[in-house]
Amino acid sequence: MGFRLLTAVRALLADPRLVGRKDVVRLGTLVLMAKASHGSCRVEITAKELGRWLGVSESTVDHEVLNVLRDVDAVAARVLRGGDGLPTGVEYRVEALWEARNDVGAPLALSKAELATLLRFLEELFAPGWGEQCATPPGLLVKKGRRGRGAASDRLALVLLALHARPDGRVPLVGGPLAKKVARHGRAAVTLARMLGCRVPVAATVLGRLVAAEAVTVAPGRLVVPAVAAAHGSASAAADDAELESSASADRASAGDAAGCVRCARREESDVLVVEGDGWRQLSWDDLGGAGEGSGTAPRDLDDADSDLFAGQVVFETFEASCAAADPHADHAVVADVRGEGAGGFGFSGEAALGYCRQPVRACEGGNSPTLEDGLHGDVTAVDGGAGPLRGDKPDLLLAEGESGSSAAVSTLEAWRDASGGPPQVPKGLERVLEPVAMVWGRLDRLTTRRYVTKVVRARLGEISGACGPGVDAERVLRERLKRRLTEQGTVPVTDPVGWLVGRALPRRALCPDSRCDDGRRMDTRADCAACQMLVLDGRALRSRAFAKAATALAGGRVDRLVFEAELNACWQREAAAAAVRREDALRQRQARERVWAEQRAQRAAQEAARRALACTVCGTPETAGLCGRCRDERRVEELVAEGVDVAVATWGMSGEADRLDAVRRTERDMRGAIDQAVRELLAAGGGVFAESVAVAARLAAELQLGALQRRAVNWFAYQPLAQAEYEKVFATEMRRSHLHDSLEEAREAAEESAQTARFNTAHALLNDQLRTLRAARPTSEADAEPDCYSQAAAQVRGLIRPAPPERAVSVRRPPALPGSPARGSEAGVGA
Secondary structure, eight states: HHHHHHHHHHHHHTOOTTTTTOHHHHHHHHHHHSSOOTOOOOEEEEHHHHHHTTTHHHHHIIIIIHHHHHHHHHEEEEEEEEETSOEEEEEEEEHHEEEEEOOOOOTTTTOOHHHHHHHHHHEEEEEOOOOOSSSSSOOOOTTTOSSSSHHHHHHHHHHHHHHHHTTTTTTTOSOOOOOOOHHOOHHHHHHHHHTTTTHHHHHHHHHHHHHHSSSSSEEEEEEEEEHHHHHHEEEEEEEHHHHSSOOOOOOSHHHHHHHHHHHHHHHHHOOOOTTTTTSSSOOTTTOOOOOOOOOOOSSOOTTTTTOOTTTTTTOOSSSHHHHHHHSSSSSSSSSOOOOSOOOGGGGTTTTTOSOSSSSSOOTTTTTTOGGGGTTTTTOOOOOSSSSSSTTTTTTOOOTTOOOOHHHHHHHHHHHHHHHHOOOOOTTTTTTHHHHHTTHTTTTTHHHHHHHHHHHHHHHHHHHHHHHHTTOHHHHHHHHHHHHHHHHHHHHSSSSHHHIIIIISSSSSSSSSOTTTTTTTEEEETSSSSSSHHHHHHHHHHHHHHHHHHHHHHHSSSSSOOOHHHHHHHHHHHHHHHHHHHHHHHHHHHHHHHHHHHHHHHHHHHHHHHHHOOOOOTTOOOSTTTTOOHHHHHHHHHHHHHHHHHHHHHHHSSSSSSHHHHHHHHHHHHHHHHHHHHHHHHHHOOSSOOOHHHHHHHHHHHHHHHHHHHHHHHHHHHHHHHHHHHHHHHHHHHHHTTGSSEEEEEEEHHHHHHHHHHHHHHHHHHHHHHHHHHHHSSSSSOOOOOOOOHHHHHHHHHHHHHHHOOOOOOOOSSOOOOOOOOOOSSOOOOOOO
């Protein structure tokens, strides 16, 4: 709760409408926000009453506060009138609070309990008071008489210091060296100057007034707000009281209980100011989810019709019971398990747990969770630190399945559900992926923005699937990545949802070049990345070499840190220089390879251009790459006819010479007859028929005839003894597996199908064997020697200067010259 209120106050003071304004203006806005109603963000107040809160006069409020706030649109005023039409008051609406009411997750989107707690907090610090017997007594600064000049600055400074203070009242001071001109004012003044946004001398003056009013105490290196320490209860005082009141024979558990009761009895008569108020106690960890359901410290339902209480209050039946109740202090037995908090819960390795010493001592392992032998009493709750990392180490952010990312995220999502009636609407199909960041997604108010982020999410899913393969659950990997990013964000509010999602939550982070690595772990196996480990080992080896060289250079066996760092820097410089040389060598090698590739491409392009420039070797047509389309089709026709003759001879002509000659004559006659028939039909269609069309028609007819001939040959071989034997063998084998089928008919059908497949596979194999035997027995002519470049160039020149050779006879009849058809060579008909 304290951090939530601090974030809200910071956001309010950082509002552009209040930046650079006087402290009295900023404090007035803070008071108006604390007193505003949760639903309407409005408050009805007079200038005189607001002046009592701020410690200034009514005239100052009218002229320097309300006028300024109205001029900069920080508040909206509305005059309230009675039944007679006369003004009865003025109602102010805080614009910053009004604008953030529907912005779930915004720092100023405070709940009803948070606004009530903030108001009670301000009341205990500087409430004006309304009489001696009033339920709200005067605040701390009002008791000390702080009014007039500088009173608003004192109040604002005390609010910021109290919100920054830890449970023991100490305010973390700024670190690092201080400039000489501000060092004389002290580190506490510099810290307050940063909080107020003013100069250090002004902050030193304000701090001096607070010290004089006994609101804060300043010591060398320490700034304490005693009221905060009193509100949380002094654990060290409780331990001292326990030692005085407990007997030596009592065990430690009973001694702890006695210590708590003695403390409560002692505080009944004390007049120490407590911030939480009288008659009720406030939880110091409001958002802690580890408390028992039936515990008296659990927050009550804010919507209960019987009561309108603040979160963390406890109601007493009578006034006497309320007076006898304990002042605000640590609960006697809070059943809570605070995980992830180390070093006293605030990340300071020098801070020990409260209740064991009055001042911080040396930190050691387990210093914030001492055992019973170290003096742990029953009224002190130990912080779990056994399973977590040691203090100072970065915690392991890889969450297990089902582990929540942040309690703040959960509370924000619950607030969204209460306001809108359900969770933020995420795109269909991405519910599982975006569930950890649902509250951030709910802040994307524009449809185009949601579409853009959805596109980025789907791109990341595709990237994960492409890097890890289809066997990896990409949605699970991206969901775990979002959980880790949300845990790293912690309680820091996300001010730019789109930038946070696109720039920080969704991208993959890896130090190594492996695309399957994310945060040092493999996305597919969830194991540590070997490449990242190699980089770590390389760094360790480099440091070891630097240490060895530094130890060798110095005598005595002790290595000076400066010498080691200088040697390490020199090693890094040498490694960087070597890496630069390797990169330059790789660049030169790549450039050399690219030059070779460019030369090869140019050479192939030149060869292709030269080949395309060759004239046809048959008809002499220029630029046809040595063979024009018509001549190529005519040559292909002759090849198809020869292949058909081979198939016929291999199938029906292997028994004798007479059968072979008969198969040759019959096959060639049938194929050439089909080719001539196709050509005649094309010519009979009329129109301007080109010679190329005639050649294409002849080739297609030859291909059809060859296909039909091959099918007849395969069917003939399929019923030969070898194929029949294979058919029967496969059929019998399949029938022996008939028990695998539902019925005998199904088994027979399956066996028949397998046997037919085996039959025709055998037929194809027999045909191919016969063709290989036939072609192997045929005498081969010696291949012509490949001409050299000079011979090719000479042939090209002769083809250009000599007339085309007379056409040879082919089986394709070329059409006569038709009117309007282009003249190309000789169009005289040629017989078969």
